[in-house]
Amino acid sequence: MTVRQSISRTDAAYQRWLASVTDDVVAGGVIVYCLESLPERNTTYEIGAWLTGYLMIGQEGDRGFFLRCDDGGGPVFRGDLGGLGEVDLDVAAPGFEVWLRSGFALPADPEPDLPPTADVYVGGIPVDGVQLLVRARKLLRVDWRFGDLRGLLAAQPFLAVRSAHLYALRRDLEYAPELRPYLLYATDHGLEAVWPPDRDEGSRSGGAVRW
Known part of the structure; x- marks a missing residue:
């Protein structure tokens, strides 16, 4: 046709x-x-x-x-x-x-079910994934020393940012899909992915990531 x-x-x-x-x-x-x-x-x-x-x-x-x-x-x-x-x-x-x-108005995107702030952890990056950790460092705006990165990889999950603004971080992950499976936030039930796992075929299943 x-x-x-x-x-x-x-x-x-x-x-x-x-x-x-x-x-x-x-x-x-x-x-x-x-x-x-x-x-x-x-x-x-x-x-x-x-x-x-x-x-x-x-x-x-x-x-x-x-x-x-x-x-x-x-x-x-x-x-x-x-x-x-x-x-x-x-x-x-x-x-x-x-x-x-409506003037071709856009429908509102549903907000993810996140608390406004929470402690954010890094977890699950492969032990040889130094470049991924460098990207996480830039995204999270933290000042980890480059000489400490391999030690941080070995210590996962580790606390990266206290009281991070999760909605802002979720928006940042729109442009960093390679980091979505590895940024987690603390809940009363363990660590959960900031980016909803069911959004990505390759992400962890089940929603919660417990360590």
Whole structure:
């Protein structure tokens, strides 16, 4: 199915809007594509290959916005570009017209279930993972001496920061995926990962990390 064929099978409100614009619309961090941009965007990200039956109508950073091409209405979906498929989508708006009336507002991301502050530990880095520990040093803004790093690796889990702001640390980990399995915070029940383990296929399972 070509992009133009896909458009003809999308939400009628979307088709009317698309016919009314001549340029991409930018609203906050969202770009909603005009007709001229749709073929290139959908081809570049190979939407037809990994998300058959959907049209990518917009983008916000590394996330795309999608409509089903099923001769009906339906929600506006959002998903990470390059995701695995339909199972990875969540609903950004109940319909295109609702999204349009909102000014293409972004739905709020759910906050992880974290306390505001807690002591943060480093644990589980391989004993030869000095470079990972160097990256953790920079992320956590601590001043461990480089000559002590191998000793710290041998002493895991070790206390890295007292009363760290966990929400800020969680946001920092968005840009440091290699450190997500190794930064833990103290609870009454042991140590738990700051980054929710079920977010990453390769992370520890089970949620809590006890030592």
